[in-house]
Amino acid sequence: MTPEMVQSWIDRYVEAWRSYDADAIADLFSADATYAYHPWDEPVVGREAIVASWLNDKDEPGSWEAEYRPLHVIGRDAVIVGETRYADGKTWANLFLVTFGDDGRCSTFTEWYMKKPTSDV
Helix, strand or coil, X not given: CCHHHHHHHHHHHHHHHHHCCHHHHHHHEEEEEEEXXXXXXXXXXXXXXXXXXXXXXXXXXXXXXXXXXEEEEECCEEEEEEEEEECCCCEEEEEEEEEECCCCCEEEEEEEEEECCCCCC
């Protein structure tokens, strides 16, 4: 994987999140992928289960903006960083640990997110 390939995957990830199109979500992940919303969670296992998980807990359209980029790519592993900003004013710092298969689909995904503190400045 190259940083450009990872960025392309990230862009498709954000678009799939925005649209909640089941086929677009499925296309991101290998058949036996794992997806952990937190590093300590039991991961969701399998493409179909990941799609169902996404569709079960949707964000309202237009309620968020996200910008992510690859921080480090080595072989098939990538560290992705970014930020998600919600219309309610909450902002989250994000870090994704992702492993890709030969076909460029994600085979393992672990998400770390932290709410950014607000500032009075």
